[in-house]
Amino acid sequence: MTPLQHPPTLRCLMLLEDTTVIVTESLTKIFPGPQGPSEVLRGISLNIGKGEVFGIIGRSGAGKSTLVRCLNLLERPTSGKVWIGDQEMTALTEAELRRARHSIGMIFQHFNLLSSRTAAENIALPLELIGMPRPEIQARVSELLDLVGLRERAGAYPAALSGGQKQRVGIARALASKPSVLLCDEATSALDPETTKSILSLLKDINRSLGLTIVLITHEMPVVKEIADRVAVLDRGEVVEQGRIFDVFTQPRHAVSRAFVQEVLNRDLPEILLPRLAPPGTREPSTPVIWRITFTGPSANEPILSDLVRHFDLSFNILHGHIDYIQGLPFGTLVVEAHGPVAARDAALATLAQKNLTAEVLGHVADTAAAAA
Numbered sequence: 001m002t003p004l005q006h007p008p009t010l011r012c013l014m015l016l017e018d019t020t021v022i023v024t025e026s027l028t029k030i031f032p033g034p035q036g037p038s039e040v041l042r043g044i045s046l047n048i049g050k051g052e053v054f055g056i057i058g059r060s061g062a063g064k065s066t067l068v069r070c071l072n073l074l075e076r077p078t079s080g081k082v083w084i085g086d087q088e089m090t091a092l093t094e095a096e097l098r099r100a101r102h103s104i105g106m107i108f109q110h111f112n113l114l115s116s117r118t119a120a121e122n123i124a125l126p127l128e129l130i131g132m133p134r135p136e137i138q139a140r141v142s143e144l145l146d147l148v149g150l151r152e153r154a155g156a157y158p159a160a161l162s163g164g165q166k167q168r169v170g171i172a173r174a175l176a177s178k179p180s181v182l183l184c185d186e187a188t189s190a191l192d193p194e195t196t197k198s199i200l201s202l203l204k205d206i207n208r209s210l211g212l213t214i215v216l217i218t219h220e221m222p223v224v225k226e227i228a229d230r231v232a233v234l235d236r237g238e239v240v241e242q243g244r245i246f247d248v249f250t251q252p253r254h255a256v257s258r259a260f261v262q263e264v265l266n267r268d269l270p271e272i273l274l275p276r277l278a279p280p281g282t283r284e285p286s287t288p289v290i291w292r293i294t295f296t297g298p299s300a301n302e303p304i305l306s307d308l309v310r311h312f313d314l315s316f317n318i319l320h321g322h323i324d325y326i327q328g329l330p331f332g333t334l335v336v337e338a339h340g341p342v343a344a345r346d347a348a349l350a351t352l353a354q355k356n357l358t359a360e361v362l363g364h365v366a367d368t369a370a371a372a373a
């Protein structure tokens, strides 16, 4: 039973001993506007586990930034509730919220560093604000500079730092007060792919070494694929799909999720091969067909095609294929022409289905391609 299925009084007690660290319940946000009120969040309910990297992905305008700002109450939800740890954020006064935010770090797309302060001074800022004694601040800043690999740049001003270095300062500053949760709002969107990788790898290291829960807001599926454990897909203020990264990547159920997955794992037939596919209804059923076989997990390591050749006397022409790794598990697709009698092909498809492999019939081989094969 999840915390959401319990009455509110029990829920807080459960959160203390449970592995859930962030809960949102039916969160809505309505902004007033010149054309009338606009409902930007429409009943968001999420459970985010302790130590998890949780991705929230959506197109521009889906409501991602509003959602993340509702988590730390920088934006007050119109209705619904937010718990972080054992605190119901939505029930706190402004003064209580300021204290509660010490356990929530946040990093931003444009880093939000103070240009008049050095890297070390930026990192020290939240500690100064809580009145930490100077020697303690110095020790903590030194520790954080080591953590993010910036010891050599401690005295540099933001203008002299690269984008990746600025984000490292942002991460160190966010971690200064030892939060249990780190919210990342498009933290790598302003960075090039190489720097993005290094920042994501730093975040993953921090997640593992400190057990920090990370919520990652992004419009980039490669970011989610790289480090998230689970993902929620946000579309027009609603969570349209959520689940383990491997499941969402290998079996996306919603059209928006499918489009995001397609960006990373291009499963379509390359354009150059499209002429090999006959228009529907133009070929005899007995002509060779084109299949797309999807391999997931252990099935990716099995000699599937050679088994089909041996058992059903079929022959295959491999047109296209790739294999990827999601959280260390293989996932691949292979597009093949299958040549052989219809009955044998059908039996082979049934065998693939029994092995829980997805085989889609894309169509028949076009006339010219069949002749050439």
Ligand SMILES: Nc1ncnc2c1ncn2[C@@H]1O[C@H](COP(=O)(O)OP(=O)(O)OP(=O)(O)O)[C@@H](O)[C@H]1O
Binding pocket: 031, 032, 033, 040, 058, 059, 060, 061, 062, 063, 064, 065, 066, 067, 219
């Ligand atoms: N303070 C506000 N007042 C009125 N409307 C707002 C406000 N903040 C956000 N919105 C609107 O809410 C919608 C969602 O915005 P939000 O920034 O949360 O989306 P997003 O998914 O983060 O998009 P992006 O990736 O482009 O930043 C947008 O239509 C935006 O114009």
